[in-house]
Amino acid sequence: MNKRTLITGASGGIGAEFAKIFAKNGNDLVLTSRSEDKLNALKNELENEFGVKVLVIASDLSKPNVTAEIFKITQENGIFIDNLVNNAGFGWHGEFCSQNLSKFNEMINLNITALTELCHIYANEMIKNGGGKILNVSSMASFMPGPLQAVYYATKAYVTSFSQALFEELRDKNVSVCVLCPGAVKTDFVKNGDLAGVKAWDLAKDAYSVALCGYKAMQKGDLIAFNQGELKFASDFILPFLPRKTILKISRKTMEKTK
Template structure:
């Protein structure tokens, strides 16, 4: 399925970059958004050279509360109709909540939840009016349980998964879909950025390319929630909900403990 133009946040590396490559490979134009203009310009050159598509660069810090409005205004000024919105940008952080820097967690909430919500609201109106569009919100398996040592991150992803499903139902009659991609550990810069070195689960992290491919395919099919591993889906859908809450918390914390 080919879409005219996709807007992808967090497109300078990891899953976002791979999603941009997939969309461009299919012949779709791309608006790539991230903080680093230099990285985005390099990616623009790559995508245009290899796939002959149009690529627009929007350098924005999504932790800024006004970023979503500026991004929307930039695409409006270019006369672009955004058929695909991929909210991929997000970050985490390790440590006990009361010991962490509050401003860092507030920035996390802004990027992971608020800017994602704002962008969805801004672009969804046009999709509904045109009766066509796809939204892919990159969430996490973390959204299905509380996360001691990543309390705010897990909570933000719970919001993303819940929000995406509710919006999907609201817009179903208008020919628009919304998909929450919920991967497990992924081999990206997320680990270093979130101070997660030494956390054991990242030893089995999947590649960003494989996760992006799974997410894009799920978006094309209009799936509600997409996992990149069957065993994770079984565990989160059928096992975790049956376990005592205190046991879930204990297991969740152990998964985030750093190995000495």
């Protein structure tokens, strides 16, 4: 029997690349995002190319009670999840006080609340069924505060911290937890987050390479995955030793628009 993998934010970018990688490796899939048309197109592509089964669940994870609905649907279809990939999330550029508070509430609900709920729901199912794997997509942003993306950086700090704690709690229950912390990635994140002109994206990596890095780390049971060696070096040997105000200045500089 094929492994069954649930991927959030699967209609494009890193999520769609995850779907292709897992399908290529013989996983049946549950794909969810807000865009039903894109999910169905991806479903057809993956079923035709790899002969796997794909269940599409169009949902907005920033809304309340959606995670329970997803679980109900997987249960009704007799699908017990072996791998959970929490990929859905978004950011927004600009000074905190000039932005609409409702957008930040939506970001917190998606980046933190939905991820936490899905981990709770499916980790319990994995424990009951003898094991499983969880991959939470965070960011290099999680290792520092983020002026001009204050809430986004803070949500990713939560994801990285939470994932590491969960790794320790679940490691003796045959459930592994890995957190993927990439740098800038070439996806619609730039357009959707009003990040055009931010210099940090000049050297952004492609979504496939980031997804492949996360997939391999998840399979190995790694705790943290970086898609670039220099990011790991910075997190381990540079950021911990810099004065906090220096980090703030550097972080802000990387988020300022140049055009």
